[in-house]
Amino acid sequence: MPELPEVEHLRRSLEPSILQAAVGHVAIHRRDMVRLPAGVKHTVATLEQGLLVGTNIVATHRHGKQFALEGVDGRVLVIQLGMSGSVIIEHGPPPSGMAGKHRHVVWTLSSLIGADSPAATRESVHMSFRDPRRFGGLTAFASMDQLRTAWANLGPDALTVRAEALRAALRRSKRAVKAALLDQALVAGVGNIYADEALFAARVHPETPANLLDPAAVSELACSIRAILSRAVKAGGSTIRDYRDGLGQAGTAAADHRVYGRAGQPCVRCRTTLEGLVVQARTTVFCPVCQPTRGCL
Known part of the structure; x- marks a missing residue:
């Protein structure tokens, strides 16, 4: 499942191809992947409006695992990748048949190349939203203000979260x-x-109650989150199965994983066998020596 580093690297990889590009056409193969504002019915016109047809993309934004495309006229489209989503830039015609399977929405974008030259030309590319498992989707907003209101329901962005903000968030939960x-x-x-x-x-046991972590442990955890996510972004994200960025490139961050997916293997620090358990229905791997149950108030 794409997490923050994969989404952030995807956003960056798309920008050279889509910023200032005009959205000329959109092919919608699954309407149920598009969410329009409350009360707006799904028609060809409203779907095209929500999917930014007729505007130029002037900015991209991200918060957590969501990223957004902003049009020059103020319209905004949020892209959520879910478990298996991706956004791909293709300079030729988009594949058809089995090769084009799961491309739920395909945009035709047009960019002016050499705008200051008498020989300026227009280049067209296709941008496809794929999601085989269909846990992701596209959500249209009329303005950035509406998007900010929606994103206000999310916690602080993990890439920049500071100890104070993390401490305030974790105090709200008695869960692991x-x-x-x-x-x-x-x-x-x-x-x-x-x-x-x-x-x-951060040497924190995964089952430690969140609200009982002491300030030093929270500070170390915040620092670890920022550092690990930053390194993963620079490495292009983690390609565990099929994640690719906007240009079809795999990420290499998985080579730096110390515990994820390594249950039963030796700890890179102390050589103790890594153990696995289940937390909130998720497989969790940790070192029983390096991550003892401590650091609580």
């Missing part, structure tokens, strides 16, 4: 700290992979 980190209303952007990695780096 691993479960609290997965709650996007408390901290936005952390999923199963990076929760395990951050807890290991």
